[in-house]
Structure formats: structure tokens, C-alpha cells
Amino acid sequence: MNIFKKKSVDQVLKDANKTALKKNLKAKDIAAFGIGAVVGVGIFVATGEGAHLAGPAVIISFIIAGIVACLCALNYCELSTMFPVAGSTYSYSYIVFGEIIAMIIGWCLTAEYLVACSAVASGWSGTFVGILKSMGITLPATFIASPSKGGIVDLPAVLIIAVITYILFYGMKESARVNNLIVGIKIAIIIIFVALGVGHIDTANYQPFAPFGFGGIFAATATIFFSFIGFDAISTAAEEAENPKRDIPLGLIICLIAVTILYVAVAFVLTGMVPFKEIISENAVPGALASVGINWGAALVGTGAILGMISTMMVVLYGQVRVFMVMSRDGLLPKIFSKVHPTHKTPYVSTIITGSIAAVIAGFLPLDFIVQFLSIGTLISFIVVSLAVIVLRITMPNFKRMFKAPGVPFTPAIAIICCLVLLSRLHIKTWIGFLVWLFIGLLMYYFYGRKHSLLQHEENREE
Numbered sequence: 001m002n003i004f005k006k007k008s009v010d011q012v013l014k015d016a017n018k019t020a021l022k023k024n025l026k027a028k029d030i031a032a033f034g035i036g037a038v039v040g041v042g043i044f045v046a047t048g049e050g051a052h053l054a055g056p057a058v059i060i061s062f063i064i065a066g067i068v069a070c071l072c073a074l075n076y077c078e079l080s081t082m083f084p085v086a087g088s089t090y091s092y093s094y095i096v097f098g099e100i101i102a103m104i105i106g107w108c109l110t111a112e113y114l115v116a117c118s119a120v121a122s123g124w125s126g127t128f129v130g131i132l133k134s135m136g137i138t139l140p141a142t143f144i145a146s147p148s149k150g151g152i153v154d155l156p157a158v159l160i161i162a163v164i165t166y167i168l169f170y171g172m173k174e175s176a177r178v179n180n181l182i183v184g185i186k187i188a189i190i191i192i193f194v195a196l197g198v199g200h201i202d203t204a205n206y207q208p209f210a211p212f213g214f215g216g217i218f219a220a221t222a223t224i225f226f227s228f229i230g231f232d233a234i235s236t237a238a239e240e241a242e243n244p245k246r247d248i249p250l251g252l253i254i255c256l257i258a259v260t261i262l263y264v265a266v267a268f269v270l271t272g273m274v275p276f277k278e279i280i281s282e283n284a285v286p287g288a289l290a291s292v293g294i295n296w297g298a299a300l301v302g303t304g305a306i307l308g309m310i311s312t313m314m315v316v317l318y319g320q321v322r323v324f325m326v327m328s329r330d331g332l333l334p335k336i337f338s339k340v341h342p343t344h345k346t347p348y349v350s351t352i353i354t355g356s357i358a359a360v361i362a363g364f365l366p367l368d369f370i371v372q373f374l375s376i377g378t379l380i381s382f383i384v385v386s387l388a389v390i391v392l393r394i395t396m397p398n399f400k401r402m403f404k405a406p407g408v409p410f411t412p413a414i415a416i417i418c419c420l421v422l423l424s425r426l427h428i429k430t431w432i433g434f435l436v437w438l439f440i441g442l443l444m445y446y447f448y449g450r451k452h453s454l455l456q457h458e459e460n461r462e463e
Helices: 009-017 027-038 042-082 089-096 099-134 155-170 172-198 213-227 231-240 244-273 281-291 295-329 348-364 367-395 410-424 428-452 454-462
Strands: none
Touching (some): 027 295, 042 213, 042 244, 042 281, 089 295, 099 155, 099 348, 099 367, 099 428, 155 295, 172 281, 172 295, 213 367, 244 281, 367 428
């Protein structure tokens, strides 16, 4: 048995062409999906955390993080036009590095998407309960916290995932419309914050600009880079794009340019309004407006945070469902995950199962620990995609590429180095948690995946 056996390009494209999914997503929908995933709670929280590490120079940190994310995105653009399939990094790994690496990457993506959805749902629940409390509505403590926090179940987190699961089950076009509306409101709220805050900037707050030097700037970059996580979920929409070879790269590039501009604008205004030492991370953006007496603006931004988290959950859950669907199509997961609804044209069983798992994690498990290793899975996926671009330029130089990442092999090599630097800054506890997660994935492959893999069965038939 060859666990490093690779899928041929013809096999991957044949699976994608046979898809029963509806192709109704345009570039604007895909860009909005990316913005919906990336501009979540990060813009309201990470900006404050980064400011504590870098001072006003967190503005530079966001620019650097945006450049690193763009370097990674260029590699996704090239591969998504070569192989317009729903599996994203998992499918690319199957072609370039073989089955066992694809399984590991699929499991890494699960750490990113599924855990992120649950973690954001937990954060959404806390914010939602806080808003209700400010209105004089107090919910029973046993139903707003997981057992690890003294409750029975985090019911608001479970319910919001249930609503999102239903929207994704109902149809992709409808999901895109909901997401586009939320993203439009979210961007408008961020623009309102910038417009309100710019008149209250005190240039004295920018002095000293980089109180902790380059070390502080790079430490902040490592912290806030995870605010950009989620854009890679765009590539899982390839099978549902009207013209994936055009729409996926265009959607990715629009998404990251827009997100970087929004983040830099918020960082510039925030650090100008409030001395960086006085910024409260958990309430950075609304707190800045409240500090200058614009309480209605603070409430509006709080509403933006609630909506922002909903679109983030929707996109990462969507990405997870598509990865499970493709892994099931290959035999590495039970076939039921790839079943498509005859009317709604969505992988409905995978959607229901994935949503249920996410709800259980959010409602009952200690997310404080689980969420720590989310970032490792993401960075490893970025490294694999960048490495795949370099390898394919050597092994498949004549393959038609609708989009070519510029500066290969240098740009993917720089992306790899940047991701390795960020990985090196993560705590040992995070690595231990991730290795446990990886071990569970390998056990699944050993006891189920390798025995049901369609690729391995084909090899046995050939022999």
C-alpha cells in the first residue's frame, strides 16, 4: 500500500466536473465571502492587542501582515485556477504530495474551520448576552456557559450555529445573499467609526510611534496575522463559482486589498484617538468612541461586531463542509458526507453533521484550550500551498495557468519563511495540543481512510 500515492490532475478535474453543486457565485460574492470570513471580531479586538505590543506602529504591523497574507493568496490564486475544485489545500496536496499529506492537510483545515466556527460562536454568545444585559435582560447562567465555565450549555452559541447551518443547507445563492448584506453593513459601520474618530485624533498619541522598536512591530504582526485567517476559505468555493478561473483570483485579491485598507484605517484612527497604553483590548473600537462621548457610535460598532461574527461563522462552516465533502468523495471519510440534496444542490448531510459537531464543541467543550492550535493548522496549510506552487512549476511547467503568481520561486519562498517565523512564536502548549489533534487524524486515516480510499482501491485493482 502506497500512502504517498498521488491523484492525477485528470481525476481531480473529473470529480469537479461531475459535481452536483450549483455554479452561481460571482467574483463579488466570493470577495464578500472572504471579507465576511476575515473581518470578524479581529478588527475590534486584535487592533487593541497589537497596539499594546507595538504602540502606534501597529499600523506598520497590519501592513506587514497584509503583505504576508497577499503573498500566500497569490499562491492560492495560481493553484485555484489550475485545479478549480472545492477541496482547497487538501485537493492541491493530493495532487502534489500524495494521500497521507492530503489527509494531514484536510485535518489541519478542520482545526482551522471547525474550531474557528465554534470559537467565534462562543465569542458571539458572550457579546450577545452582554447586549441583552445592558437592556436589562438577564439569561440563566447555566444556559449561557459551557460546563468548563460553570454552566450546563452555551445555548446562544448552539442556536446561532443552528441558524447558520440551516441557511447553508437551504442554498448557496441564499447564503451568499445573506453574507453580502452582512458584509455591506459591517463595512459601513467600520467606515462610520473611521469618519467619527478621525476628527478626534490627537497627534501627540502617535509619539513615540514605535516605543518597542522592530521587535514590538514583529511581535504585533505575529499576533494580528491571525486576524487575516479565513481568506483561504474562498478557494473552497471553486466548484460553485460561475467562472472559477477568473472569479476565485479576482475575489481573493479584492478581499485582501479591502481587508488590509480597513484594518490599517482602524489602527490609524484608534491609536490616534486613545494613547496605546489605555486601549482596552476586549472593547478597543467601541471603547474609543465612548471615551470621546460618542456613545451611540460605540453601540453601533458593538452591533457591527455581532454581525461580523455571524458572517465569519458562515464562511468558515461553509469551507469545512466543502472539505469534508471532497474528502468523502475520495473515500477518506464516509460516503454520506458527499451526498448532495436534489433540490437545494448543497451537500446537506455534511452540512448538518458539520453544524452539529460545531454546535457541540461551542456549547459543551473548553474552547480556551482548543482554539490555541487553530493557528498552527492554518500556517501549515499556507506553507504547503506555497511549496506546491514551487514544485508544480518544476514538475508541470507546461500546464496552462490562467493566473501565475509573480516572482516564483521567491514569493512563495518568502511566504514560507514568514509562516515559519510566525509558527516559531507560538507557545509549546499550542504545539502539544496540535500534535494530539494530528494524532487523532492519523488514527482516523489508519482505521478508516486507507481501507476505503478510492485511490488505494484503484491501485489494488491495477495490481
